Amino acid sequence: MRLGKIVSSYSHLQYRCQIYTRGEVPDPPAPDDYGLGTYVTVPLGDDRSLVGIVCDTLLHNPEYAVYGPRLSTPEETTVFSPDYLDEARTLVSIIAIGYVDSSGCHHDPPQTAPLLNSEVLRMSPEQVRKFHHADDQVRLGYLPLLIALARTTPVMTQTILRLLTTLEEAFPDGPASTRLRLVRQNLSWQFRVLSLA
Numbered sequence: 733m734r735l736g737k738i739v740s741s742y743s744h745l746q747y748r749c750q751i752y753t754r755g756e757v758p759d760p761p762a763p764d765d766y767g768l769g770t771y772v773t774v775p776l777g778d779d780r781s782l783v784g785i786v787c788d789t790l791l792h793n794p795e796y797a798v799y800g801p802r803l804s805t806p807e808e809t810t811v812f813s814p815d816y817l818d819e820a821r822t823l824v825s826i827i828a829i830g831y832v833d834s835s836g837c838h839h840d841p842p843q844t845a846p847l848l849n850s851e852v853l854r855m856s857p858e859q860v861r862k863f864h865h866a867d868d869q870v871r872l873g874y875l876p877l878l879i880a881l882a883r884t885t886p887v888m889t890q891t892i893l894r895l896l897t898t899l900e901e902a903f904p905d906g907p908a909s910t911r912l913r914l915v916r917q918n919l920s921w922q923f924r925v926l927s928l929a
Contacts, residue, residue, distance in 0.1 A: 733854040735761050735772060738846050739823070745841055745877075747774075747784070749852045751822040761854070766824050768887070769894030771855040771863070773832070774846045780833040782846055783855070783863060785878075787891045788825035795820065826852065827881070829874035830863070837863045839873025861902045870899065870908040872915070882923070889923040 736751040749772075752760045766772075770786040809816050831842040855863070864870050875892070882888040896916040903909050 735766050735852045738850045745828045747826045749824050771860045773853050774850050783830045784826040784828045786824045787827045790823040792821040
């Protein structure tokens with residue numbers, strides 16, 4: 733599913749995606765499609781694709797706190813002012829956790845950053861499972877990076893717990909399920925204790 737496009741970055745690991753709205757694509761995504769902890773992929777222009785996680789949301793509304801009178805309703809604006817451009821946007825932050833190329837799945841960020849306006853796609857449950865699956869086990873090579881970011885970014889704790897829940901749904905049974913449940917319970921306890929300190 734097409735979610736949006738890369739419009740800026742904070743660093744080599746963190747990017748901002750502008751979510752598509754009505755008029756930009758035939759079937760714009762719903763808010764549940766780009767929620768916290770959603771796995772996404774961004775083609776890098778060769779055989780590689782960056783893999784990332786939605787870790788924050790920003791609602792951009794330039795008309796906020798503008799209390800001047802309106803002569804037309806939003807419905808009338810399309811008729812009387814067809815050149816009017818609605819600049820309200822939903823932006824999501826994406827953290828790069830790995831990449832996929834012809835040799836397989838890697839849990840390290842790629843050396844190459846995506847280009848501006850690169851399309852952001854939601855990963856299917858099968859793609860998420862394949863990215864984490866290794867020898868009947870589940871791989872979480874990027875988890876230390878997210879835990880380190882959780883020390884300075886409070887929303888990251890909820891992102892980590894949400895993605896672990898998603899992975900438990902992708903691996904519903906076997907040793908992988910047990911491992912994921914233990915990791916989630918352990919981190920949930922640690923985050924609660926740290927929030928009290």
